[in-house]
Amino acid sequence: MFEPGELKFISSSFNTDRQTMSALYGNKEALSLLEGARHSHDRVSLKLVTYKMMEDPQYFGSKVNGELLRVETVKAGGDGKLDYTTEYGEIPSGESREQRIADIMDTDPVNFPQ
Amino acid sequence: MKLLKRIQLIPTIFICIAVGLIALQFFNRTIEQKAVTGHIRNVPKQVQLILERSCFNCHSNEQRLSFFDKIAPVSWIVNRDINRAREVMNFSEWDKLSDAEQKGKFYAIYNMVNAGKMPLPSYALTHPDSKLSAVEVATIKQYTLSLSAKDGLLPAHQGIANVLETTADLAPVSPNGIPYNADFKNWKVIGMSTLIDNTIRVIYGNDIAVRAIEEENFHPWPDGSAVAKAVFKQTRKSNGDIVPGDFVNMQYMVKDGKTYKETEGWGFAKFNGQDLKPTGKTALFAQQSCISCHRQLAESTGYLFNVPPKVNSKRMIQQYLKTVQK
Numbered sequence: 001m002f003e004p005g006e007l008k009f010i011s012s013s014f015n016t017d018r019q020t021m022s023a024l025y026g027n028k029e030a031l032s033l034l035e036g037a038r039h040s041h042d043r044v045s046l047k048l049v050t051y052k053m054m055e056d057p058q059y060f061g062s063k064v065n066g067e068l069l070r071v072e073t074v075k076a077g078g079d080g081k082l083d084y085t086t087e088y089g090e091i092p093s094g095e096s097r098e099q100r101i102a103d104i105m106d107t108d109p110v111n112f113p114q
Numbered sequence: 115m116k117l118l119k120r121i122q123l124i125p126t127i128f129i130c131i132a133v134g135l136i137a138l139q140f141f142n143r144t145i146e147q148k149a150v151t152g153h154i155r156n157v158p159k160q161v162q163l164i165l166e167r168s169c170f171n172c173h174s175n176e177q178r179l180s181f182f183d184k185i186a187p188v189s190w191i192v193n194r195d196i197n198r199a200r201e202v203m204n205f206s207e208w209d210k211l212s213d214a215e216q217k218g219k220f221y222a223i224y225n226m227v228n229a230g231k232m233p234l235p236s237y238a239l240t241h242p243d244s245k246l247s248a249v250e251v252a253t254i255k256q257y258t259l260s261l262s263a264k265d266g267l268l269p270a271h272q273g274i275a276n277v278l279e280t281t282a283d284l285a286p287v288s289p290n291g292i293p294y295n296a297d298f299k300n301w302k303v304i305g306m307s308t309l310i311d312n313t314i315r316v317i318y319g320n321d322i323a324v325r326a327i328e329e330e331n332f333h334p335w336p337d338g339s340a341v342a343k344a345v346f347k348q349t350r351k352s353n354g355d356i357v358p359g360d361f362v363n364m365q366y367m368v369k370d371g372k373t374y375k376e377t378e379g380w381g382f383a384k385f386n387g388q389d390l391k392p393t394g395k396t397a398l399f400a401q402q403s404c405i406s407c408h409r410q411l412a413e414s415t416g417y418l419f420n421v422p423p424k425v426n427s428k429r430m431i432q433q434y435l436k437t438v439q440k
Contacts, residue, residue, distance in 0.1 A: 001304050001327060001422055009303045012316050013355040021306055056307060058411060058419050060228065061221040061258065064307045103353060110316065110346065110358045112299060113388045
């Protein structure tokens with residue numbers, strides 16, 4: 001289990017081509033930004049945690065998150081822009097930091113009935 | 115002399131048993147007759163034959179019961195099993211299920227027959243024809259996989275225009291008294307899963323459950339442990355990622371060994387759709403449906419489907435934390 005600290009779960013995803021599964025965590029400023037309720041990057045903090053996708057040992061046909069592959073962060077920088085770092089693992093091959101930021105920021109928070 | 119007296123007693127015993135059985139028939143009830151609303155369609159003939167032979171006698175409205183099944187007290191057990199089976203899956207009302215639900219049901223069918231949980235061993239004992247051979251189990255598996263080979267992605271998430279403003283006081287309540295607990299969204303995510311081409315799920319655990327997982331102390335799970343699984347339709351993004359779309363349901367389990375004795379100490383609840391409609395007509399719904407599948411996980415995970423695999427070991431997370439602290 002991943003310990004996100006003060007950050008809250010925002011959304012998940014999986015990719016069958018890459019065989020990965022990810023969870024995006026963020027603070028309330030990040031959540032508000034992704035929901036479209038604010039436009040400033042101030043104090044935004046996001047963390048994308050990516051795992052290998054593996055067969056569910058308990059249920060045939062299901063896939064679950066397996067081995068931890070990487071942890072990427074996107075944070076508000078001093079110049080009003082967003083900074084990208086990899087805290088663990090490597091940036092996906094062939095992708096730039098700008099692409100990774102764009103990909104992470106293109107996330108809709110999960111939508112619950114209440 | 116004693117032997118002679120005993121031999122003379124035998125007819126008397128038989129007569130008593132016969133009279134008793136006849137008397138029981140006055141308390142006999144036939145199974146409720148229900149209409150066929152829609153059969154399963156576009157299924158290969160060999161799969162259809164397996165289902166009809168092994169499953170239909172309980173999981174349908176078209177029973178072909180033997181004379182023996184209709185005699186009390188056997189009929190009481192048969193009627194109870196049929197009522198439970200119909201609630202879980204009914205091949206005579208297959209049209210009531212969405213495509214995604216039908217696909218999900220076939221994964222459930224395969225997992226149950228593969229684990230030897232279905233047909234029920236007690237039923238198979240008296241109905242040996244219902245047993246599935248290894249080849250038939252493989253046939254079910256092949257058909258189930260073929261369903262996922264098709265592009266089953268559901269329509270893109272349209273957004274929820276009018277999010278329901280349900281207050282805590284108006285929270286929906288399961289028939290067994292378990293209320294919808296919206297606070298699960300603040301719990302720790304203990305795992306993610308997907309049924310490919312069907313749904314995407316996020317599993318949350320409360321503090322007690324999280325601690326039990328971290329300490330691998332879940333045989334049994336401590337009272338107060340609670341796990342919530344949020345299920346969503348799938349939406350594909352332009353970069354190929356599959357992400358959660360519309361909310362489907364929230365499945366909830368809470369451990370209380372004293373309150374839920376009939377279901378191995380676990381209380382079950384399921385809240386469906388945007389109005390969070392609770393599953394089940396009576397408080398007995400979990401006994402009649404949920405626990406039968408969860409029992410196959412008794413030894414491995416203490417009845418839960420979504421305990422994180424050990425591959426996400428404490429060692430790996432500690433290694434990550436060391437990297438961050440450098």
